[in-house]
Amino acid sequence: MTGRVGMDDSAVSYDEYGPVLARFKGEQGDLIPVLQGVQRAFGYISEEAMRHVSRFLRISENQVFGVASFYSQFRFTPPGRHSVKVCLGTACHVRGGQILSRALERELGILPGQTTVDRRFDLQRVACLGCCALAPVIQTDDEIHSQMTVIRLKQVLSEYE
Amino acid sequence: MNKLRKQREEAKKKWDSLAAGDVPVIYLGTASCGRAAGAMKVLESIQAALRDNRLEAIIVQVGCVGLCYLEPLMDVAVPGHPRMSYGNVTPAKASEIVESCLMKGDPILRLAVAHFGDENGEFAKRKIPRFFDLPMLKPQVRVVLKNCGFIDPEQIGHYLANDGYRGIESAFARGADGVIAEVRDAGLRGRGGAGFPTFKKWEICRNAPGRIKYLICNADEGDPGAFMNRSLLEGDPHAVLEGMLIAAYAIGASQGYIYIRAEYPLAIARLNVAISQMRDYGLLGQNILESGFDFEITIKEGAGAFVCGEETALIASIEGERGMPKSRPPFPAIAGLHGMPTIINNVETLGTLSSILRNGASWYRQFGVQGNHGTKTFSLVGKVRRTGLIEVPLGTTLRKIIFDIGGGTIKRFKAVQTGGPSGGCLSEEFLDTPVDYESLGAAGSIMGSGGLIVMDEDTCVVDLARYFLDFAQQESCGKCTPCRVGTRHLVEILQRMTTGRGLAEDLATLQTLGETIKRGSLCGLGQTAPNPVLTTLRYFRPEYLEHVTDKYCPAAVCTELVEYRVIPDRCTGCQRCVSVCPTGAITGPRAEPHNLDASQCIKCRACYEICRFDAIAGDAIVIRSKRRTADEQVL
Numbered sequence: 001m002t003g004r005v006g007m008d009d010s011a012v013s014y015d016e017y018g019p020v021l022a023r024f025k026g027e028q029g030d031l032i033p034v035l036q037g038v039q040r041a042f043g044y045i046s047e048e049a050m051r052h053v054s055r056f057l058r059i060s061e062n063q064v065f066g067v068a069s070f071y072s073q074f075r076f077t078p079p080g081r082h083s084v085k086v087c088l089g090t091a092c093h094v095r096g097g098q099i100l101s102r103a104l105e106r107e108l109g110i111l112p113g114q115t116t117v118d119r120r121f122d123l124q125r126v127a128c129l130g131c132c133a134l135a136p137v138i139q140t141d142d143e144i145h146s147q148m149t150v151i152r153l154k155q156v157l158s159e160y161e
Numbered sequence: 162m163n164k165l166r167k168q169r170e171e172a173k174k175k176w177d178s179l180a181a182g183d184v185p186v187i188y189l190g191t192a193s194c195g196r197a198a199g200a201m202k203v204l205e206s207i208q209a210a211l212r213d214n215r216l217e218a219i220i221v222q223v224g225c226v227g228l229c230y231l232e233p234l235m236d237v238a239v240p241g242h243p244r245m246s247y248g249n250v251t252p253a254k255a256s257e258i259v260e261s262c263l264m265k266g267d268p269i270l271r272l273a274v275a276h277f278g279d280e281n282g283e284f285a286k287r288k289i290p291r292f293f294d295l296p297m298l299k300p301q302v303r304v305v306l307k308n309c310g311f312i313d314p315e316q317i318g319h320y321l322a323n324d325g326y327r328g329i330e331s332a333f334a335r336g337a338d339g340v341i342a343e344v345r346d347a348g349l350r351g352r353g354g355a356g357f358p359t360f361k362k363w364e365i366c367r368n369a370p371g372r373i374k375y376l377i378c379n380a381d382e383g384d385p386g387a388f389m390n391r392s393l394l395e396g397d398p399h400a401v402l403e404g405m406l407i408a409a410y411a412i413g414a415s416q417g418y419i420y421i422r423a424e425y426p427l428a429i430a431r432l433n434v435a436i437s438q439m440r441d442y443g444l445l446g447q448n449i450l451e452s453g454f455d456f457e458i459t460i461k462e463g464a465g466a467f468v469c470g471e472e473t474a475l476i477a478s479i480e481g482e483r484g485m486p487k488s489r490p491p492f493p494a495i496a497g498l499h500g501m502p503t504i505i506n507n508v509e510t511l512g513t514l515s516s517i518l519r520n521g522a523s524w525y526r527q528f529g530v531q532g533n534h535g536t537k538t539f540s541l542v543g544k545v546r547r548t549g550l551i552e553v554p555l556g557t558t559l560r561k562i563i564f565d566i567g568g569g570t571i572k573r574f575k576a577v578q579t580g581g582p583s584g585g586c587l588s589e590e591f592l593d594t595p596v597d598y599e600s601l602g603a604a605g606s607i608m609g610s611g612g613l614i615v616m617d618e619d620t621c622v623v624d625l626a627r628y629f630l631d632f633a634q635q636e637s638c639g640k641c642t643p644c645r646v647g648t649r650h651l652v653e654i655l656q657r658m659t660t661g662r663g664l665a666e667d668l669a670t671l672q673t674l675g676e677t678i679k680r681g682s683l684c685g686l687g688q689t690a691p692n693p694v695l696t697t698l699r700y701f702r703p704e705y706l707e708h709v710t711d712k713y714c715p716a717a718v719c720t721e722l723v724e725y726r727v728i729p730d731r732c733t734g735c736q737r738c739v740s741v742c743p744t745g746a747i748t749g750p751r752a753e754p755h756n757l758d759a760s761q762c763i764k765c766r767a768c769y770e771i772c773r774f775d776a777i778a779g780d781a782i783v784i785r786s787k788r789r790t791a792d793e794q795v796l
Contacts, residue, residue: 031481032464036423070483070638071464073423089385090578090614091542093628099766106743106765127467127632128385129424131197132540132612133229133548144197149774150767151741 016041017052026056035068043079072127080115080122082160084108085139089128092136100136101125103150107157120160165330165450168442169321176322180238185218185263188236188244190310192225192395193427194388198232199251206252207235210259218263224396226310227550228297231274234310237262243278246292297547300565302528304536305512306552309396314431317438320399326444328515329406333452335518337367340411344514346522348534353379353470353507354580354609355685356598362504366412366494369502376414377498377505378405379475380421380428383467384581385632387612389538390508392550394421394428397512398435402458404511406444407518409456412504417458420475423465432460467582467636471684472497472505474638485638486684507610509538530556533597537608543578543615544570553596560592563615572617576701580609582629583689585696586622605696607689621718622697623708627655633690644687647678651694660721661789663709671698712789720764723786729754731781738768738782757782 020037024030034057038049045068054061068074086101105111108121115122131137134146138156145156179186187207191200204220211218228234231248237258238244245268247258254272261267275292276284284291293299303309312319320326332340345360366374378401382390394401405417421429436458439445447455461479468474469484476498478484497503513535517525526534533555539562542548546568553562559577563569578586579596585606587594594600598608616625634648654671657663675691675698682688698705707713714722727738727747732754739747739755746762749755757768764784772782 027481029479029481032478033462036462036464067481067483071466073463073465090581090612090628091386093385094543094614094616094620094625096766103765103767106763126424127383127465127636128387129193129197131194132386132388132542133194133550134197134232135542137197144193146197149770150765151770151775 017049017056021052021056024056026058028057028059031057031059031064031067032071035064035074039074044075044077046076075113077113077115078119080119082121082141083124083139084121084157085124085126085129086112087127087129087131087135087137087139088125089132089135091132092128095135097136099150100138100148100153103153104138107153121157165321165326165442165444169325169327172318172321172325175318179219179221181240183240185216185240186221186238186244187218187259188221188223188238188311190225190232190234191222192392193425194225194229194392195232195234196427198229198249200233202252203233203235203250203255206255207259210256211263214260214264216259216263218259221313222315223311224309224314225392225550227306227392227552228295228547229549230297230547236277237268238277239263239266239268242266242268243276245273245277246275247272248274296568297549297551297566300557300561301552302536302554303552304516304525304528305393305400305509305538306396306550307516308400309392309550312397314396314398315434317399317435317442320397324515324519325399326403326515328518329403329410329444330450331518332407332410333450333454337411337413340407340518341367343518343522344411347517347525348522348529348532349510349513349517349525350533350598351507352509352513352537352610354583354607356608359506359510362494363408363412365492366414366502366504369495371502373416373499373501374412374414375498375501375503376405376409376412376417377475377479377503378417378419378421378508378511379470379472379505380419380425380508381463381470381475382422382425382508382610383470383636384583384610384612386540386542386578386614387581387610388540389550389611391425391428392540393508393512393538394425395431398428398431399439400512400515401508402432402435402439402444404506404514405458406449406456407514408504408506408511410452410454412502414504415455415457417456418479418498419458419460420463420469420479421460423462429460429462436460466638467632468638468684468686471686474684475505476503483638485640486686488683509611528554530554530595530597532599537596537611539611539613541567541613541615543613544572544617544620545615546571555597556595558593558595559587562596562613563592567615570615570617572619574615575618575620576616576622576697578606578614578616578625578693579612580607580689580692581612582632583607583685583692584609584612585692586616586625586700587696588700590700605699606692619716619718621659621714621716622701622704623655623714624659624716624718626694626697627652627659629693630655630690633686637686637690641681641683641687643678643681644683644690647674647681648687648690650674651678651691655694658705658708659714659719661708661712661719663712665709667709668698668702668705707788712793714786717784717786719786723764723784724759725757725762725764725769726783726785727755727757728781728783731778733776733778733781735777737771737776741767741771743767754781 112125350356473487474484493503734752
């Protein structure tokens with residue numbers, strides 16, 4: 001993680017971490033659940049959040065970032081209002097998931113892992129959503145769209161503000 | 162223990178009255194796959210139809226029965242009539258079915274896919290099979306999945322009524338050594354993929370010195386293309402939890418963890434419901450069923466790392482560290498989580514235990530073949546007619562699974578990938594291979610956790626090998642060099658081949674590099690990562706050569722090697738493709754064959770799709786690959 005591009009730390013004050021951290025005892029084994037709690041509450045893990053977690057668990061910031069960046073679940077930039085996940089599991093791949101992924105990148109004008117400038121969508125690739133029998137699938141927020149096509153993408157995206 | 166028996170008897174009465182009562186029952190599959198196909202909208206439509214017509218019926222939300230190609234799947238049981246199944250139900254169809262069945266007593270046979278009644282003239286005449294005679298279900302043997310799709314996973318009563326928690330009762334009666342002996346006699350091998358005898362692992366852990374012992378349920382189903390564990394956890398969570406009780410009792414563990422992917426929110430929610438029910442019924446906590454055995458279960462959500470399916474990496478992850486494997490020995494059974502003896506069992510292994518303990522080892526041994534006893538679940542996906550979740554005895558041939566159960570492929574069968582990204586790609590000549598640990602190993606593949614991905618002639622094996630290696634490369638934890646650097650090079654070479662820049666010596670390099678990675682890697686990820694390349698090289702060598710020497714992709718998949726063309730004779734000039742083309746590559750006046758400018762085409766596939774599904778012509782746009790001579794360059 002370099003610099004503070006896309007970081008918006010000022011939005012979250014120290015007190016806001018209280019409720020997230022209160023459930024934990026502060027043991028090192030809690031690191032991943034703590035990070036998951038932070039991401040659930042704020043949508044991503046900011047530099048400031050990492051500092052808080054490091055102090056709370058009494059481990060170095062390096063270690064916090066080392067663990068957080070190891071796992072694909074954690075993101076370090078603010079998410080969009082809606083998340084778009086394109087499944088690139090094997091079953092989706094053989095049924096054209098890669099083509100969908102490229103079409104989404106084109107449609108949204110961003111690469112996987114990024115958020116659109118208007119914060120409307122963020123785009124992620126996922127290894128498998130477990131709906132292989134209905135491949136290829138994409139997920140928008142909590143809804144899974146099965147047997148997707150390039151043409152239907154536009155229509156699905158237009159349903160989100 | 163008497164209390165549980167009483168609770169079971171009561172649950173059984175309720176369960177029987179559900180089937181034979183005087184209120185209609187509507188069963189709807191609402192597991193993740195059903196929901197993806199639209200089950201929640203169907204549910205709303207059913208509820209509205211009941212409300213609007215003031216009809217009384219019980220709606221039971223069940224898990225996944227495994228017939229994914231028929232999702233959303235809905236059953237209606239009206240008193241006095243056999244229960245009927247309806248597939249691919251839409252909200253409109255659902256309200257029509259509800260109104261017709263409940264108000265007119267007409268089961269709308271034209272919409273039914275199966276029935277649960279006796280074979281009689283009407284059903285036979287209409288060619289509606291009995292549910293378990295459906296071609297996808299008939300060859301199956303359901304031990305692990307016996308309740309999946311039939312009970313409401315959020316009601317412990319449904320589980321109890323179907324012999325639930327009788328396995329743990331039997332385990333307590335046999336004693337811990339008795340349980341281990343029974344599992345040994347049953348011949349159960351770990352269903353996570355490696356096939357190590359379950360009892361052996363248990364015995365080592367049981368005999369290992371340690372104040373505390375741990376049991377971990379490995380639900381980190383990371384193989385892309387596999388969803389057996391998710392379906393079981395969503396459809397019958399108590400079966401897995403009861404298995405955890407049995408395993409923990411056998412090894413003497415007092416604390417259990419379920420390490421589950423965060424991508425499975427519904428499974429996590431259902432496990433949480435089931436765990437609190439266990440507590441209410443005295444099946445967790447201190448002195449379970451007055452046996453003197455104490456056990457607690459905690460759910461740990463994984464954070465997305467394929468390597469965490471490996472035992473030592475999984476333990477590191479629970480301890481709050483980067484999920485990197487450690488060298489063994491010591492094995493986790495001796496020194497695992499927090500340095501204590503730890504057993505890690507796969508979801509399916511645990512889900513099998515209750516049936517084994519309840520019915521005995523010899524009952525379980527009747528399924529399967531010598532050395533490979535019992536059944537195995539598979540997710541059957543890809544280019545196969547009937548996709549879904551299946552369970553068959555070990556030793557069943559690939560042909561039977563793909564053609565009898567899966568209904569074969571629409572286009573010509575080409576290959577099947579077993580064992581996910583760590584497995585191998587087997588060609589047609591292996592169709593009669595029995596699916597058991599040793600036979601698949603001999604063919605250069607592995608059993609793995611049970612993903613079966615079927616490919617037809619529209620799948621490019623070089624592209625597939627690149628896909629799997631790309632996955633392995635991204636998921637490599639980076640600890641050891643052969644895996645970290647080696648997989649990167651494999652990906653680079655395969656990338657070259659699929660973009661028409663392959664070199665003649667690349668095939669040999671893939672081979673030696675693949676073998677080196679296999680030998681030199683620390684954990685299972687690296688040791689198996691080259692399998693997709695090595696097996697495809699072995700069984701599909703000509704296709705690699707075509708990519709390298711002719712820059713030709715016979716399946717017309719590799720984007721750089723294909724071109725989009727309008728066939729003038731077929732094009733009616735309907736302009737649908739012109740309207741969807743993002744780059745303006747297609748032009749032409751209405752009613753005249755269109756022109757596709759290859760230099761502007763970005764191969765996004767939109768025109769192909771719209772021509773196929775929406776246009777008048779239907780097949781005027783083709784994607785094809787052409788052979789090139791040595792001096793012809795790929796654009």
